[in-house]
Amino acid sequence: MAHVPADLKYTKEHEWAKIEGGQARIGITAFAQEQLGDVVFVELPKVGARVTAAKTFGVVESVKAVSDLFAPLSGEIVEVNGELPKKPETVNTDPYGQGWMIVVKLSNPAEADGLMSAEAYQQLIAAASH
Amino acid sequence: MTASTSTAPLKRTPLFDVHVKAGAKMVPFGGWEMPVQYAGIIEEHRAVRGAVGLFDISHMGELEVRGPEALAVVQRLTTNDASVLAEGQVQYTLLCDPEGGVVDDLTLYRLGPEHFMLTVNAANTDKDWAWVTAHGAGAEWRNVGAETGLLAVQGPRAEALVGRLADRNVTGIAYYHCARGRVAGVSALISRTGYTGEDGFELYVAAGDAERLWRALMDAGQPDGIQPIGLGARDTLRLEMRYALYGNDIDQTTNPLEAGLGWVVKPAKGEFIGRAALEALRARGVARKLVGFEMVERAVPRHGYRLLKAGAEVGAVTSGSFAPSLERGIGMGYVRADLAAAGTEVDVEIRGASNRARIVRPPFHPSHTKKA
Incomplete structure (x- = not known):
């Protein structure tokens, strides 16, 4: 079973968010990268761009498939992982660490209440695995 | 597939x-x-x-x-x-x-x-x-x-x-x-x-x-x-x-x-x-030819993407992937016959944006089959 850190929030589209004060660091889960397979391309927005909860903010491609990335939370991008486009395989090897994608300055921190807990997400992927 | x-x-x-x-x-x-x-x-x-x-x-x-x-x-x-x-x-x-x-x-x-x-x-x-x-x-x-x-x-x-x-x-x-x-x-x-x-x-x-x-x-x-x-x-x-x-x-x-x-x-x-x-x-x-192309930019072509020349549609991608041996995107597609020569540059339209590709002579990777 894929690793699900307890201190993160999750979406049903398999993104994670780590709330750090008024900001959130965002990436995709270990389950997501397992399902995708070898990640070969990551397309991310630029610093200053705005993202909206449940709307796409980028694209991740594996050898076989193209998948949209959905923002867990709304706000302005204040940091982008510039290493990822050069080393997209980091999404596979360290999805919760070096494989992070963007940091968003939250415009509506209350949206975080609508995200899934680690426990709820664990149940979701357990169901999806069968 | x-x-x-x-x-x-x-x-x-x-x-x-x-x-x-x-x-x-x-x-x-x-x-x-x-x-x-x-x-x-x-x-x-x-x-x-x-x-x-x-x-x-x-x-x-x-x-x-x-x-x-x-x-x-x-x-x-x-x-x-x-x-x-x-x-x-x-x-x-x-x-x-x-x-x-x-x-x-x-x-x-x-x-x-x-x-x-x-x-x-x-x-x-x-x-x-x-x-x-x-x-x-x-x-x-x-x-x-x-x-x-x-x-x-x-x-x-x-x-x-x-x-x-x-x-x-x-x-x-x-x-x-x-x-x-x-x-x-x-x-x-x-x-x-x-x-x-x-x-x-x-x-x-x-x-x-x-x-x-x-x-x-x-x-x-x-x-x-x-x-x-x-x-x-x-x-x-x-x-x-x-x-x-x-x-x-x-x-x-x-x-x-x-x-x-x-x-x-x-x-x-x-x-x-x-x-x-x-x-x-x-x-x-023939009016069109199946060609192999490699991406000049870091991008992955996929089946169905449009091939463009100077913004005009000249063909479509039929196969595309990241090529593990080349570590870049490669593909095959039909293009207008006059654009099929190796070295010709075309664009692959990916999510609305043009990405440069170059037509190459096959194969992309040298064949090692046993010759008859």
Whole structure:
């Protein structure tokens, strides 16, 4: 079973968010990268761009498939992982660490209440695995 | 890969349980439930290029034809010249319709003076069976796909591995030739063919023997670094060779000449289905050509993306992927014939943006098949 850190929030589209004060660091889960397979391309927005909860903010491609990335939370991008486009395989090897994608300055921190807990997400992927 | 739109239950090869136990990710392909990957597409791809990989391709169809008229029937159905085949020789060829559209691409085996076998694409087996029995009267046809298991052993270590397990010399089996023998005690048709660009064999066995042979090859291949290989790496391996995939790069709306398969169309052999249409087309010249291209920018082309020149549409991508050996995006697609020369730059439209690509001479990665 894929690793699900307890201190993160999750979406049903398999993104994670780590709330750090008024900001959130965002990436995709270990389950997501397992399902995708070898990640070969990551397309991310630029610093200053705005993202909206449940709307796409980028694209991740594996050898076989193209998948949209959905923002867990709304706000302005204040940091982008510039290493990822050069080393997209980091999404596979360290999805919760070096494989992070963007940091968003939250415009509506209350949206975080609508995200899934680690426990709820664990149940979701357990169901999806069968 | 061709998406399956049918609601019919998926078929399973004799090795289905072996794949599931090995942790393969199973997907629908051509009406079959097949392993798309085990350890990961890139790792599997590199195992085949660098060591040896084992593929279950039992989903492919096998149609046999026998009788005094078998050669004449095959000649009428296929575009290549089957009369040049000696017993034990294999040929890449096509079935075409009267308009010259490609019904299927296949390998044709001459198993005896009056005995041939056609190995066809899984998704086309039913269509091909209907086609050959409708248009190939005068000889005895048998659809032996369900009783046949087919394993491919591909990679630079394939010859040594199969050689250790075989009761006969396999080094002497030349490229696109086959011979009967036992491999790990299993009676097999040992064919020096493949779809990877590496040296290797395809082993036709009784369906009931497929698992025993699979296990024997996996065990004996451990020192060689053998890995099971799914359809994902099978696709990236063939794409690096610029081998066409039916349903992506060729189909009944495409003809062999525009697909670069004119080398298997032999009108001099006499009449065959599609000959007149293809002769007329050859005289007239084709309007578009299937080309291979590599991305100049970091981007991955995909089936269906538009090809542009100066903003105008000039073709479409038929196959595309990240190429593990090249570590860049590569693809195949049809472009206007005047743009097909190697070195020509075109743009691939990806999510509304133009991404530069350059047409290249095939293959993308040097072939290591054993030359005949």
